[in-house]
Amino acid sequence: MSQNNNETFNPFDPSAMFKDVRNAGMDAMAKTMVELVNTDAYAEATGAMLDAWLTSSGPFRKTLEQSMTQTLANLNLPTRDEVTRLAERMTNLEMRLDDIDAKLDDCLRALQSFSSPGKSKSSEGRKK
């Protein structure tokens, strides 16, 4: 770029040293890489690598989980599965609460429409 050429070359600026070379090669490199990752060969290779990693690390992960579960059980501490199940139950409870909240909103709206006929107000005041 002409702008760069106007500047005096500074050997102490590490970025300036390869800026022109970089700018020239960058677009071509970017285009090549985009083309590369958009090939079926790349898709197949990454899929196979991911598959191999997941399959090979499986037994190790399973052994680790088993020993951790055993250790936690010996220490009278809840395991990951138990905490997960508890969290799931919490979410179910939250949903039930949300249902009750919805019904309360309906009741409040109905009460408001009774108390001021013709005016159906929203339950603006009932914010969480």
Add this chain to the structure above:
Amino acid sequence: MTDATTDTAPAEFKMPNFLDACTAWHQAAEKMQSFNRLTTTDAKIGQTPKELVWTLNKAKLYRYVPVVPEKDRKPVPLLMVFAIMNRPHVLDLRPGHSFVEYMLREGYDLYLMDWGEPGPEDAKLKFDDYVLDYLPRAIRKFKSVSGAKEFSILGWCLGALISTLYASLRPDDGLKNLILLTAPLDFSDKTAGGFTRWTSNAAFNPDLIVEKLGNVPGEMIDSGAKMLKPIENYLGSYLMLWDNIDNPKTVEAWHAMNTWVRDIIPMAGGAYQQLINEFYKENRLMEDSLVIRGEQVHLSHLKANLLNVIAEADHITPPCQSERVMELVGSQDKEVFRVRGGHIGIMAGRGAEKTTWPHIESWLAARSS
């Protein structure tokens, strides 16, 4: 010194004296220090004041504090639904450059659906849950708080997919206007975009990923997205920062965007499996064979006014994935708006406040009375 008239003259080598050398090295060290700080620290993003109005599990519904008096506000509130594998702060990136700020100034009663970060207990969450449990509940609360019977939704990326499914399954829920941003809906072209190509390959096994990992790690999704344009994402972005490190405006914008990009979250395993198998591989939504918790999804049931915003240079959701929906929806009032830019750039880039935001606002304003 180089003559001012010879623009194309080659760089002239000048042997610096000791003082020049010290100054240059000092500047380079300072530059390096700033670079290191910017790439490893977080900027303040998502700063517009908001209040929490509803929560369920990790999902949260926020209402932004209005800045316009009630009498001047648009009567139809707007709910923003972002993707499930990123934080939604990109809608409110930094003061002075925030879609949220812009819409508040225009008088919208604005709400944000933040799906939160799924934990191991959420590994089985599917689109069924997001579309039929979480979103309708949030909308019920949103309608209750706003007092409005009609509302608008703006869905972005997978948030647009979720919004489309909701709008098709619950067309009589009061949804008046639907804005889709870079919506991945049609996967019939298996060569369009890296994601489609990778996931449609027989070697790619989403079931194994979910079986072994539960939720799909954010790092995996992030590196997948970055590998679509590896040079730009792994090198170009940092070189751009290095070149512009003395420009405070560019640095501020870069820092805010990088903070959002770095803040990665996992994706619920069930939803990931469903996304790859039922959408990317089998294209069920477009084939009219998608079933969400026993209910068949017909795009023809979608009746809301529709604005479909397509990014012309989108490498994550190529335009062809968002186009055909226009032929299939039942909406009478529908419009496609094409914007020059990428998946995120159309809403968070420098040109967004001059192109995308005003168009969305004017389209919505005409339909929010």
